[in-house]
Amino acid sequence: MQQKPEHILGQGGELNDAVWLDVLEAVDKTYADLVEYQEKLETRNNELQALRRFLGSILASISDYLVVVERDGQISNASASFCKAVGLERALLDGHGVAEFFDGAERDKLMSAMRDAIQRREEATVEALLTTPAGRDPVEFRIAPRLDRRRKGIGAVLTGRPLGELRRAYSELEESHHQLKETQSQLVRNEKLASLGRLLAGVAHELNNPISFVYANTHSLEKYASRFETYFERVQAGASRDELIALRAELKLDRAVTNLRDAVQGARDGAERVRDIVEDLRRLSAEGSGEMLSFDLVECARVAANWVRRGSKTALTLNFQGPAVVMAIGRPGHIQQVLMNLVQNAVDAMAGQDDPTITFQAGYEGDTAFLGLRDNGPGIPAEIAQTIFDPFFTTKDVGQGTGLGLSISHKIVEEHGGTLALCEQITDGACFRITLKRGDDG
Numbered sequence: 224m225q226q227k228p229e230h231i232l233g234q235g236g237e238l239n240d241a242v243w244l245d246v247l248e249a250v251d252k253t254y255a256d257l258v259e260y261q262e263k264l265e266t267r268n269n270e271l272q273a274l275r276r277f278l279g280s281i282l283a284s285i286s287d288y289l290v291v292v293e294r295d296g297q298i299s300n301a302s303a304s305f306c307k308a309v310g311l312e313r314a315l316l317d318g319h320g321v322a323e324f325f326d327g328a329e330r331d332k333l334m335s336a337m338r339d340a341i342q343r344r345e346e347a348t349v350e351a352l353l354t355t356p357a358g359r360d361p362v363e364f365r366i367a368p369r370l371d372r373r374r375k376g377i378g379a380v381l382t383g384r385p386l387g388e389l390r391r392a393y394s395e396l397e398e399s400h401h402q403l404k405e406t407q408s409q410l411v412r413n414e415k416l417a418s419l420g421r422l423l424a425g426v427a428h429e430l431n432n433p434i435s436f437v438y439a440n441t442h443s444l445e446k447y448a449s450r451f452e453t454y455f456e457r458v459q460a461g462a463s464r465d466e467l468i469a470l471r472a473e474l475k476l477d478r479a480v481t482n483l484r485d486a487v488q489g490a491r492d493g494a495e496r497v498r499d500i501v502e503d504l505r506r507l508s509a510e511g512s513g514e515m516l517s518f519d520l521v522e523c524a525r526v527a528a529n530w531v532r533r534g535s536k537t538a539l540t541l542n543f544q545g546p547a548v549v550m551a552i553g554r555p556g557h558i559q560q561v562l563m564n565l566v567q568n569a570v571d572a573m574a575g576q577d578d579p580t581i582t583f584q585a586g587y588e589g590d591t592a593f594l595g596l597r598d599n600g601p602g603i604p605a606e607i608a609q610t611i612f613d614p615f616f617t618t619k620d621v622g623q624g625t626g627l628g629l630s631i632s633h634k635i636v637e638e639h640g641g642t643l644a645l646c647e648q649i650t651d652g653a654c655f656r657i658t659l660k661r662g663d664d665g
């Protein structure tokens with residue numbers, strides 16, 4: 224097509240064939256190019272449409288606010304959630320500036336953050352009160368600058384998360400957490416009351432023996448006293464020697480004197496036993512909150528097991544293996560509570576069994592004192608072994624157990640820096656092992 228006209232035309236002015244061919248070829252090529260461009264354009268167009276639909280669906284479905292603004296703050300697009308919040312249809316937003324939806328200081332805060340973000344080409348976050356038909360709602364906005372090809376700031380994309388809802392949800396969560404804690408401490412209190420109840424059952428049973436002993440002996444003392452009164456009345460009245468000898472034999476005063484001593488001794492024994500029990504209890508409550516001290520774990524286990532045994536009325540056999548004294552460091556009152564829980568669980572598990580037996584094995588391992596407590600009950604099925612220490616896990620009937628015994632015990636031992644766990648490789652019965660820091664064994 225670059226040829227000059229004289230080359231195109233023949234001598235008679237007719238078109239040269241070769242030139243014709245060139246022209247046709249060029250037209251063909253241009254047409255093919257056009258078709259190709261057209262196809263490309265259509266593909267692009269389709270892609271653009273898909274992108275628009277995609278963006279449209281994002282804008283329609285996103286629950287956070289999304290607002291696209293020009294450099295001057297004019298809104299060029301916004302998500303349906305934002306339109307809904309400000310109470311305007313999407314079409315009506317055109318021509319509005321984003322600043323219109325914020326009042327006074329809130330507006331200044333947002334606009335200056337936006338200007339900064341565009342100018343510095345850096346993202347920013349700002350919290351501002353959005354004016355909505357229902358009032359002013361706190362929103363956290365993330366401002367991302369929009370840049371053109373030359374990295375010049377041409378506007379910004381604001382994504383905002385309404386905080387009001389979040390804060391309400393948070394305070395509701397806080398409230399239910401608070402209630403849960405309340406309920407939990409109530410349950411812990413109940414559990415403590417229940418173990419106190421068990422302890423008291425033991426105490427009552429234990430006191431009953433020596434008290435009835437004291438009572439029976441004082442009854443005898445009264446009887447002897449009235450015989451001696453009779454005798455002394457006769458002495459006072461000036462009875463003859465023979466009469467007194469006869470009366471002495473009749474009243475069996477010689478035997479009464481010996482019995483009198485026994486009765487006094489018996490009453491004293493009983494009273495001393497009562498005193499010891501009270502002393503035990505006093506120690507238990509005093510050491511419950513007390514300091515960490517060195518104490519005998521074996522003795523502690525013995526006392527704990529005896530209390531539970533007295534309260535449970537079963538013929539429980541207790542075996543002790545290992546050294547007679549194993550010293551550990553801790554609060555004996557607390558550890559006794561743990562051991563009572565463990566013994567009580569074992570007793571419950573062995574209920575109705577012929578030969579309920581608990582074997583304690585204590586000893587040292589390096590700097591650690593340990594105590595194993597094993598029963599010959601049904602054992603703990605493998606599928607619940609992981610859960611028995613969870614609060615409220617119980618296999619007992621409603622009203623029989625709260626499921627807090629083991630979790631509280633575990634916590635107590637952990638607070639001591641020790642461990643409470645199921646023993647490994649147990650073939651029959653259940654076995655728990657408690658470890659504490661080794662105490663001073665003098």
Ligand SMILES: Nc1ncnc2c1ncn2[C@@H]1O[C@H](COP(=O)(O)OP(=O)(O)OP(=O)(O)O)[C@@H](O)[C@H]1O
Pocket residue numbers: 414564568569572598600601602603611612616617618619623624625626627628629630653654
């Ligand atoms: N020696 C044991 N033998 C068999 N199962 C046991 C033994 N000790 C604990 N368990 C199981 O672990 C569960 C949880 O014990 P935990 O002491 O925490 O609660 P509980 O005894 O059920 O109730 P609570 O102690 O609050 O009265 C028990 O219900 C029982 O199923």
Ligand SMILES: [Mg+2]
Pocket residue numbers: 564567568624627628629
């Ligand atoms: Mg229990």
